[in-house]
Amino acid sequence: MAVTRDEPIKTDDFDVIGTSPVRHDGVDKVTGRALYGADIHLPGMAHGKVLRSPHAHAVIRAIDTSKAEALPGVVAVITGADFPDPGEHMTQAGEGGAQSIINKSADIMARGKAHYAGHPIAAVAARDLPTAEAALALIEVDYEVLPPVMSAEAAMAAGAPIIMPDLRTDEDGAELDGETNVSEHSVAEEGDLAAGFAAADFIIETEYFTSPVHQGYIEPMNGTAWWRGDGTLDIWGSSQGHFGIRGEVSELLLIPVSKIRVMPMEIGGGFGGKTTSYLEPLAAVLSRKSARPVKMTMTREEVLKATGPTPGTREKVKLGVSNAGKITAAHVNLYFEAGGFPGSVLGAGVITALSPYALENMRVDGYEVLVNKTHTGAYRAPGATMSEYAVETAVDEACERLGMDPTEFRLLNASQEGDLRVDGLPFPKMGTVETTRAIQDSAHWRTPLEPAAEPHLRRGRGMASGYWMNGGGMSSAQAIVNADGTVTLREGSMDIGGTRTSIAMQLAETLGIDVLDVIPVVPDTDSIAFTGVTGGSRTTYATGMAAQLAAEDVLRQMVAGLAEVWGVAADDIAYENSTFAAGDNAASFKEAAALLDDADILVTGKTSIAPTRPGPAIAVHAADVEVDIETGKVQILRYTAAQDVGTAIYPPYVEGQIQGGAVQGIGWALNEEYWYDDDGLLRNSTLLDYRMPTAPDVPMIDAVIVEVPNPGHPYGVRGVGEAPIVPPPAAIANAIYDAIGIRLRTLPMSPPRIIAALANNTKE
């Protein structure tokens, strides 16, 4: 691990930040004691199951649930008729893009039409799962099957089947007339595109395709609800944001948020996919109807078929480049498949597509198109991986044409503080140059690739950059000083992978105490102030900042209390090296806590904030691959991932985020895809056929931490989690080109595609 820090914000010798304590929730997780949503057992609990549409596109003429209701052991059956009309307004529980609540309601339980195979049509609660499953088979649904439309291209063609007859295109803010599957066309533009292309010495124009891919969290979606007789509701689930679930259930079922309490269960991965509700509202309605707690869990097949993967996309990229190696103009067209309902991650795709570069003339056109696939959601740096994959591969073509090292080209064109993003906002301070240099200077980049040992193996090297803007948003923290000098830290962010500790470390740093003397707790939604979803790489930044400010509040209160105890002026008390001192009086943090406790002075620091300067993350990756031209298999030989993380609070988990994100990106590049047949049915809905990377598929991932502190955070934190998934598809596509001399322009670059590309190449 290499660390470079350019300018520390507060101090260069942190006591806690940058160390590697054992995480607070670690023992529970290595012993099997940690409780996830599916581990809940409640008294008298019934089990719920969902009846899903077998058709990709169908009108639901009638549903007859009477036989299911009559089956012994069935306690409730529900359909769309059991859900209220939630009205028309936009909701945004997670980071999957704003969606109208009425569409969200029709997505979790169909109203009159099935928009994709797997769309919920009805749900049953019964005394056990086999009875619930038997009841599903007794529900009679009369479908009028319609032809499905399965790609953005087909959905935009004249005469295409229309998925939502009331849908009108939002044409950059104005509503167009006429039936359509295009829900949105947005435009972001800066400078003079025509002049920029006219100034170019050459033009690169290419087109790319990507398939929907799933977040692949190992814990399937689940939701358990228990409606009390007094109209209040408890929910257990698997969510990146319990306040988001509370809000969504409130909006969907028209009950006030104050009547809903969502429990903070451990969460078995989310990656953006668990920022919205699927089962919780269904379990709630089943629970109300049956007057029992109802637990629902999805099978893996249901997870793949009917929760939001990232959109399949098509991208057209046009770059104008000068012989000196400057991009003079860039135009990108993005076509994102939203799935069966409007609302997608298109906006982030538009913003990120060109952001590694400082451009004077640029335009991104984004089209969001409905298709008969499951409604898409957010997946780690949502939208960015697809759009930047296209641009980063086109840039590689420009470098090849120029005969220029791709790291040099990126340094020459790097976006920096003050340059404009395509939506007109100036970039804040960020480490585009530093992170590119980290790769350029890495042993990996400087060591020539050794040739392959066998004639059927070809080796190549590639690199690519990735930009992600990171998020801020609302966060709350409360720090309670205990009599023994430990501090209970209550904070509202669901912890997906170590944030209890990365947040506690910021509190401990400010308080000058040992991080193991902090007891971090994520309470339920009744027991801490609002905190947004754990997404957008915001948690260590925003909730960490809340904890840091709560710690300052604690110190102020302790000083005020000691002033009373010691009979001195608060201004005369200094706190240095973990010791409060005023004249002859001195007390360590722990001694002070005891003194205050003896004097009946209680100290609780608290903050609720919504910080707005998260500071973007830049990731630059290098990959060495070996392509077997007989089988088409691509093996990753070496992989280096550099990233500007601002300040690495908890280095092993910073590395872990970078490594995990890179490997998800490798899976996206090489194997993962949704296979739909002509009827619109998903044909690879198991973890055998939806092929995520396994341990033998990947090498060690060398994470290089670059630290360009974020001026928008007291300790310089930038979000880390999302950016590392962005570069791998392009870095690997560029490496495969280097190995076999063929540009693959469709993801994934799986063995059949490599073999086909090699065969086409020989024919030409």
Place this chain on the structure above:
Amino acid sequence: MVAELVTGKTLVSTTINGEPVEFMCEPRESLLEVLRDTLRLTGSKEGCNNGNCGACSVILDGRLVNSCCVLGIEIAGSEVTTIEGLATADGLHSVQEAFLEGAALQCGICTPGFIVATKALLDKNPNPTETEIRYWLAGNLCRCTGYDKIVRAVQQAASGTGT
């Protein structure tokens, strides 16, 4: 058409984590269902219920198995070790220590399966190579870590074995 449910519970006597256990189970119930729903040993996780993720890994008579692919009635007279059986009153198992110290978990849902699989590996092969570790763990999916720190934790646990 409704599939006829084969019902009728069988009494099964077995040993789990060194203790004699008896439970009633339907012929169709998997060992994973028995562990999680009947015995409330929820440390074994369900990620796929069809043998493709390893989150439900347990050791059955010395063999690493996916408990979602074993029937509850099959374990009569057997010895089963689950994640709950690794730590003792004296503390964590060395593999648990290595995962904890090595930051080899993020969300933790795959962790019980990896730890049980690692124990099964090191019981057989105390000094595996990196390649042997990676292939042995090919049946366990982790979506968070990219495997780097998991493989290193296994190496750490192995080097600690017997020393």
